[in-house]
Amino acid sequence: MPRSTRKPLFIGMSAIALLFSGRAVAQTDTEIALTQIGHLLDDALFFSDKYVTPATDAAVYQSSSGWVNSPKAKGLFEVTFGLHANVFFTPQRxxxxxIQNSDFSFFQLEEGTEATVPTSLGSDQQVYLVGTLGDSPVRLETPEGIDMQTVAYPYLQGSIGLWYDTELIAKYSTRVKLKKSNYQVYGVGLKHTFSRYFKGLKENNIHLSVMAGYSNEExxxxxxxxxTDYGTLGIDEITGHVDTWQFQMNGSKEFGRWEAMGGFIVNTSDIKYNVSGPKGTIEDxxxxxxxLNKRLEEIYKTKVNYIGEASLRYTIGNFNVQTILAFGKFVNTNISLQYTFNNKQQTQEL
Incomplete structure (x- = not known):
């Protein structure tokens, strides 16, 4: 990845003086320390982007599939509630x-001049990086990945039929603890069945819909x-925040109790990052x-994804069992058990 343009880091000379309080340092030493802190931040920025970006890209896929249970129109105020299990396959690439020593301006590899390290989706392999802050050595292990070939988590989703064959959809998961990570998603969308305008499609059990939605993933x-000798830095945790706006079209054909569905999704995601968790003792x-959080704004990004979707749904009374496969850059599967609360009021032809 090309290195981002390095912006000068402004830190008040008084802060640097405090950092080295209790030490006899010359003006030159203070200037060197200022430069070293700027270089350390540059390295943290570089590593953050490489490490966490694959996970935020994957989060988009995890939140994108499974929105539409069926393009078929619901009855007015008919409610469906479902428990979904999402399974994401982490690609090897x-x-x-x-990383190599030329990528860094503060740290260097403790052994060798280059190494392969895990992203947030990778293994638990680690290497040591070393540097010097002031006269004090700094040594750290690179962060581990989740070390999972598949990532599974549950979430809840519900929908209610509205007027004009429109449907309100909402999804939510609590903060799910995964191996070495946490994940949470929530979102809301509107689906409209436009096959209502084509009588022949309905008579042949063919349904077409469009859906627009918003989701937030963390x-x-x-x-x-x-x-360091001056305290911990307080960057023990990094969080990616993904705001996604999604548009999709779906079509389906019913075969008795079975319904086969295909769809196409396009979404745009604004991705932001921040270090979180307890602040370090250096904060004094x-x-x-x-x-660092201010510097992380330099790697904020917006991404557009095009995703295909295929699904098979089986109905048993008021229950539905459904599997969905989303594919594109990544592969994501979604399995759900749904229950529909039948509404006595029939869909009103409007």
């Missing part, structure tokens, strides 16, 4: 990245545990976490 990972001298 996004589990590691290479995924967090254990990050860099950096200890320098607001390091705040400074």
């Amino acid at each position: 996004d589990r590691t990245f290479k 995924v967090s990972f254990n990050f860099l545990d950096v200890k 001298l320098l607001p390091f976490q705040k400074i």
